[in-house]
Amino acid sequence: MARVTLEHITKRYEDVTAVDDMNVEIRDGEFVCLVGPSGCGKSTTMEIVAGLTTPTEGTVFIGDADVTKLPPKDRGVAMVFQNIALFPHMNVWENISFGLRLRKFDTDEIDRRVEHAADIVQLEGMLERMPDEMSGGQRQRVAIARAIVRNPDVFLMDEPLANLDAKLRVHMRTELQRLHKELDTTIIYVTHDQAEAMTMSDRIAVINAGRLQQIDPPLICYNEPANLFVAGFIGSPSMNFVEGDLTRDGLETPNFSVEFDPSQVPNATVGDRLTLGIRPEDVFLEHRAGNLETTTDPIDAVTDVLEPMGDEIFVYLLLDESAERSMEDALATPNQLLMSVSPDTEIHEDERTNVVLDRSKVHLFDTDTGEALVHGIDDLPGPTAGADTGAGTAGTETRATGSGTDTER
Amino acid sequence: MAAETDESGPTRETRRSGPLVAITRWMENLGETGFAYLLLTPVFVLLGAIALYPLLRTLELSLYTNIIGVGEPEFVGLDHYVSLFTGASDPWLPGTSAFLWGDVTLSSTFPFIHVEGLLRSALAVTLIFTLVSVFFETIIGFGQALVLDQEFRGRSWVRVAIIIPWAIPIVIQGMIFYLMFHPSTGFATEYLGAWGIVAETNTLNDPFSSLLIVTVADIWKTSAFMALLILAGLQSIDRSLYDVARVAGASRWQQFKLITFPLILPTLGVAILFRTIDAMRVYGLIDSVSSCTVVPSLSCMVVATFGSQRGLASAIAFVTAIIIGIAVLGVIYQQYKEGI
């Protein structure tokens, strides 16, 4: 009933394409986050769904109706804005009832609904206040109440928590999830904060440069990123990337090599330039990786900077000692690797050590196109491996083994 | 459209129809440019009808001779302009020869430099009035602005007192000065006449005295406007600059010369331009204090002739528009530089 479907949505301004051939189907009752760096087109996409912006091409469906040409007020959507956007000249009751009063609901019905909405967001007894007499969190609740009071088919939320302080933001996250459970309405949520997207949504739509990169449940985006952009964007700290050449024995990078049968990498032939991706938590000190069976050969490294976070320690590793230690963009330079270890690990700065990678968590990407080729690579090259080559299958395996090793660190 | 397919959502209004809904829907779907021009339509219509059309029509009328009550309009080309500049149309024009001093005759064949006759007196009156009034308004306005820029008790009342002349109707402004210098009532004539500043008798029919009185009346009323514009400029100056200057040992006069004046200069420039354009349109003040025959400004000449020789009046109107238009270009250039 309140499915939202975007078909070939494109929005061009004079010289920029803000949204480029976007095709998304959001199911009824689903909580979907549109996530991406600022300026990627996620807000424009939401404005197109709301009707605040008309797409240059393409069609928007809400439910079964083509709403591309409908003004926002007739689309059955409600929206919560980044800057909260309460009407400063109206009190809370007037703000919440604004849409109902415009639609000429009778007074009893308005009162009943406002009461109910205020109840849901815990605003009882504040209906007479003016927005400037309220705290940020309370104002945000009013904005949400204003959205839910109309029983919209679709909720649109444009970075609604961006202007709140960190503590309140975390609290509001859970509130929103509770709200979603309670209302069971389709929610489209725009954010640039991947952690917000990971924790709240049923599915994440990762957008970059106006294009949809991937739309999948959070863990799939995390474990099987569709391309280099998603891999780098989802997860904090970011995934390590190392460029290398595909050889007959595996992948050869400037500082180390990973052995595997190249035939298990689809759409790639020996000699291709590939990028290896490995998350910090999938890099292990050799002597602490005992239980892990799917390790690579040890890699020589020197610890550089340690960042103890409390629940884990981030270790910056230099793979090539002779290379200059560069501060800027450490993750991109191929001679550096970020590793996450448990806080009880004995480790010091400027220490020579050996690390291994969890082979089942290695991602390979085509360097030129950025597309993911395979998630998790099988053991040493040999007759046993290489039977199934599909990226998806390999990924499924990854997840199965992944859960076992997590606690090991 | 979507109206048929949509059956859901109690809050939707898609099923409403009717011409009003159709028009609203059409407007909502207009692109930004289309919507902008749609909303500007009333502005275009109003300004087109009341400003653009009359301006063009004035130009057209100025090419015809049209003496009210005498025959049909007749095409005469640029004759009116030529006769204006050679003095041939003087019989139609109000005014005295009082402002005709000097000899501008450069060439008897090229009429646009050869400004003869009463048009020259109108140019002279308008120019003198504009230059003198704007000059004094700027100085007095600056003084008033400096006073209002200070913090003192009762400031808002002083501000009201200084603004009030700006807000009073031109006809009352004229009336005040009319009564001041009227032979039966005026106390001022006696004094100023004795000092030889204005004519001792029949002051308001003496061209020079009247021009002086009109100019003073304008300075009295419009200095406040200058003061407000300059005050806005003064208050936008960062106060900490003065602290810096004081620490550096600058005296008050040096602070004014080195900080206030340079920073206020752009504002002053814009304000002077605006006032100049405004002053060149003077009519009502002259009409209510004295009369257009005594002190003929450009606008005066239009009003005085349009009841009799409409073609000639149009020519004067167009000449006036061109002269002011040149000043307007100055403003536009200024605005363009600042970037609208």
Next chain:
Amino acid sequence: MAAETPTETQPRTDETEREGPLARWTQGVISDPDRRKLLYRALFYVITLFFLVTTLFPFYWLLVLALTPNSLILAGDWDLPFLRPQGFNPEAFVEVFQQIPFHLYVFNSFVLATATTIIVIVIASLAGYVFGRLSFPGRGPLMLAILMVSYFPPAAFLIPLFEAFTGNVIVIPFLGIPLFEPPRLVNTPGSMVLPFSALFLPLSIFILTTFYAQIPDGLEDAARVEGTTRLGALFRVIMPLSAPGVATAAVLTFIAVYNEYFFSSIMALGNEPQQWSPLVGGLLQYQSLYSTEFNLMAAASIVGVLPVVILVVVAQERIVSGLTAGALKE
């Protein structure tokens, strides 16, 4: 003063005591910062007082005239330099309405000013919304063109407008194609409200553009999602939130119309109140028909000035901010 001060090079010994008190005081001002401050203060008050006297004296002059019986005015026996009413004759303020129906002229002025203000605010709101909140090709040149119109002399528009308002057929300039015959508008409010609206529209457009541009986009979007159209958002959210700006534009337009002379004196042909002649007509009537009733002229002027004085006192903040925002476009 400088002549009496001792030459600066002299050492300040007992010599100062032999000087006159003025010289000593001057010396003190030069050397003592506290006294210098006092001097500045005194100078400041003198200047302020001077400005107050020069701006307010003409009004006092009107009051003197209005209260002095006309016979004494004609005698012209002012005891200068301290002008004061000769006798006390407040009846002039009653007589001013009896000699001619002056209240009708004032009423006409109010009607014209109110009608113009409403038209200007509505049209300028639409234009202010466009210039303040939309981006489209031609925005800059259009604003300049509108600015230009407000600075052309009314005299340049007068003749064709007068012809049109007296019921002559509108003709496309230079093509000679007749368009339509307009209704005869002279002696009706229309003949004044139309030119007033066009002349005073640009100032309001600039003021409202400034104010409307400051309303956050989110509020307009919120209103539209909640159920208004774009225009609905303008009138329900943007305009109420810009109330100070709207008030400013309205006050300035009202004052401008109330003070206007050019069209007011021409478009009502006979200066009769029945012909919608405003304040200007009433005062000109006194000047021409009752040219010796000087106390009534003064009384009428005071009556005519009162409404704007009240408006200025009440709305001075708005006027100051509006003039500076509108005229300087900051």
